[in-house]
Amino acid sequence: MTLQVLVADTPLQVAGREAKTEERITVAGVFVNAAKSAVADVQEYAILCGRTLYAIFTPPYYVQDILQQMDNIGAGSLPIILLSGFFIGAVMVLQTGSQFTRFGQSSLTGDVVAIALVRELGPSLTGLLVTGRCATGIASELGSMLVTEQVDAMRAMGTNPIRKLVAPRVIATLLTLPLLTAMTDFMGLLGGCVASIFSLRLGAIEFWRRAIDALDFADLMQGFTKPFFFAFILATIGCYKGLTVRGGTQGVGRATTQAAVLSSVMIIVADAFLTKVALFLANKLF
Amino acid sequence: MLSPTSRSDSNPAITFENVRIGFEEGDILRDVSFQVRERETLVLLGETGTGKTLSLKLAAGLLRPSQGTIRVLGKELSSMPERDLLEFRRHIGFVFQEGALFDSMTVGDNVAYRLQEDGVKDDEIEPRVLEVLRFVEMEHTVDLFPSELSGGMRRRVSIARALINQPPIVLYDSPTAGLDPVTSQTIITLILRLRDVYGVTALLATQRLQDGFALANFRFDPAAKRVVHTVSNGNAAAGAKFAATRFLVLREGGVYFEGGQEELAGTKDDYLKRFLV
Numbered sequence: 312m313t314l315q316v317l318v319a320d321t322p323l324q325v326a327g328r329e330a331k332t333e334e335r336i337t338v339a340g341v342f343v344n345a346a347k348s349a350v351a352d353v354q355e356y357a358i359l360c361g362r363t364l365y366a367i368f369t370p371p372y373y374v375q376d377i378l379q380q381m382d383n384i385g386a387g388s389l390p391i392i393l394l395s396g397f398f399i400g401a402v403m404v405l406q407t408g409s410q411f412t413r414f415g416q417s418s419l420t421g422d423v424v425a426i427a428l429v430r431e432l433g434p435s436l437t438g439l440l441v442t443g444r445c446a447t448g449i450a451s452e453l454g455s456m457l458v459t460e461q462v463d464a465m466r467a468m469g470t471n472p473i474r475k476l477v478a479p480r481v482i483a484t485l486l487t488l489p490l491l492t493a494m495t496d497f498m499g500l501l502g503g504c505v506a507s508i509f510s511l512r513l514g515a516i517e518f519w520r521r522a523i524d525a526l527d528f529a530d531l532m533q534g535f536t537k538p539f540f541f542a543f544i545l546a547t548i549g550c551y552k553g554l555t556v557r558g559g560t561q562g563v564g565r566a567t568t569q570a571a572v573l574s575s576v577m578i579i580v581a582d583a584f585l586t587k588v589a590l591f592l593a594n595k596l597f
Numbered sequence: 598m599l600s601p602t603s604r605s606d607s608n609p610a611i612t613f614e615n616v617r618i619g620f621e622e623g624d625i626l627r628d629v630s631f632q633v634r635e636r637e638t639l640v641l642l643g644e645t646g647t648g649k650t651l652s653l654k655l656a657a658g659l660l661r662p663s664q665g666t667i668r669v670l671g672k673e674l675s676s677m678p679e680r681d682l683l684e685f686r687r688h689i690g691f692v693f694q695e696g697a698l699f700d701s702m703t704v705g706d707n708v709a710y711r712l713q714e715d716g717v718k719d720d721e722i723e724p725r726v727l728e729v730l731r732f733v734e735m736e737h738t739v740d741l742f743p744s745e746l747s748g749g750m751r752r753r754v755s756i757a758r759a760l761i762n763q764p765p766i767v768l769y770d771s772p773t774a775g776l777d778p779v780t781s782q783t784i785i786t787l788i789l790r791l792r793d794v795y796g797v798t799a800l801l802a803t804q805r806l807q808d809g810f811a812l813a814n815f816r817f818d819p820a821a822k823r824v825v826h827t828v829s830n831g832n833a834a835a836g837a838k839f840a841a842t843r844f845l846v847l848r849e850g851g852v853y854f855e856g857g858q859e860e861l862a863g864t865k866d867d868y869l870k871r872f873l874v
Binding site for chain 1: 654657659679683684685686687689691693694695697698699700710711714758
């Protein structure tokens with residue numbers, strides 16, 4: 312079954328249809344059906360990603376929709392990103408600082424916080440926070456549109472839903488997540504700086520100097536490449552779950568939860584692979 | 598805009614040939630064949646789940662049949678790529694059961710949607726939107742959101758949205774379902790006006806036989822600007838000309854009945870009689 316069919320499918324109350332023959336349920340049968348369903352899901356998701364990429368790189372573009380989504384996903388996520396980033400940085404300093412103080416190396420705190428934030432915590436934390444806020448929002452919005460036949464209405468009026476609904480959300484997330492990551496990194500370092508001043512009695516200038524000196528170009532490359540992948544994952548999974556909703560409003564709720572869970576897990580899995588690739592490339596290139 | 602058309606009365610606008618479609622649960626339509634001629638209204642009747650909405654979606658190219666061919670306005674939809682289908686659908690108006698208005702847009706933006714998609718200039722869009730809203734007597738709602746409208750008002754806005762680019766074919770999915778008799782009559786009057794004044798070909802899915810009989814028995818008189826009986830003033834010929842309404846009953850995935858109002862009204866078939874009660 313292709314995505315096109317799923318997009319167009321609406322709840323059907325079928326009466327008088329041929330009764331299905333009773334099938335005996337076996338353990339092997341359950342596993343086989345689950346595997347088939349999983350493979351079909353992956354196939355449909357891959358088709359959606361392919362069509363989305365095609366829509367991203369070819370005109371026409373819905374610029375107004377992209378800007379609207381950037382405002383929603385980017386500017387809308389700013390408060391939670393700023394707050395979370397600040398306190399994560401502060402907590403890191405509190406946790407690591409006490410260990411470094413034992414060895415008389417509390418000045419290293421800036422190095423650790425900078426590397427951990429820029430390489431790892433900034434991108435993944437931002438990805439997870441934006442997933443919680445936006446992947447769910449995308450899934451519920453598109454899911455609601457699907458169950459109220461708005462997606463069909465769009466298609467009936469000659470509009471490609473991938474171009475109108477999916478591509479703007481993916482482009483907006485791709486453009487804003489790296490910027491949000493930069494904000495998380497900055498706020499994390501600021502929070503770390505404040506915590507180190509009050510907790511470790513370090514000077515602000517020393518903290519910032521060590522934090523900046525600790526960072527290589529490879530760290531920045533790693534830290535600002537990951538958000539593009541995370542953005543694509545969270546936006547496409549949100550769209551996919553929204554456009555494949557079944558079962559009315561209850562299905563929308565289910566899709567929203569699935570979008571959050573699946574996007575978060577996939578971001579963490581992708582992070583592991585991306586880190587390995589980034590470290591390999593850093594050794595080879597820089 | 599909305600000008601009367603001068604199309605031939607005999608060419609088939611919509612043709613289904615041996616159409617079959619099914620989902621995981623089984624076949625919903627099996628070997629379904631019918632035609633809708635230009636300027637004709639075909640009323641699709643049937644119980645819930647007999648494939649009425651599905652037939653409309655197939656006619657709009659929103660779904661593809663598993664087997665068989667569907668030709669609309671001379672184009673074969675079954676094998677048409679999605680890109681061409683998107684272009685083709687701009688010539689079709691679709692009125693969804695619950696209206697399917699975009700809830701984040703105002704009524705005006707909903708109606709203007711297709712024109713904006715086509716890149717029509719803003720100063721041209723506004724008068725056209727107001728004109729179709731005036732046609733459905735909803736001009737005063739232009740700045741409201743769909744959530745602020747009643748069910749009947751939403752259907753009328755949906756009809757206005759379907760009309761904005763003067764499509765030769767309009768597909769109605771249960772346009773009066775769940776509406777009170779007075780509002781239903783307003784919707785039927787709109788459908789009559791579209792058919793009799795502008796020559797729109799229509800495929801109308803409904804469970805209410807009285808809607809079909811209203812379309813068969815009445816016509817909109819543009820001179821008098823009101824609905825009149827098709828054989829009023831003893832002018833049966835004029836009535837016959839305007840009352841191009843046929844009925845098609847779907848049952849268990851197939852065509853159970855196809856014919857005119859007289860045949861349906863005078864049927865001896867027990868199943869069909871259930872619709873007449």
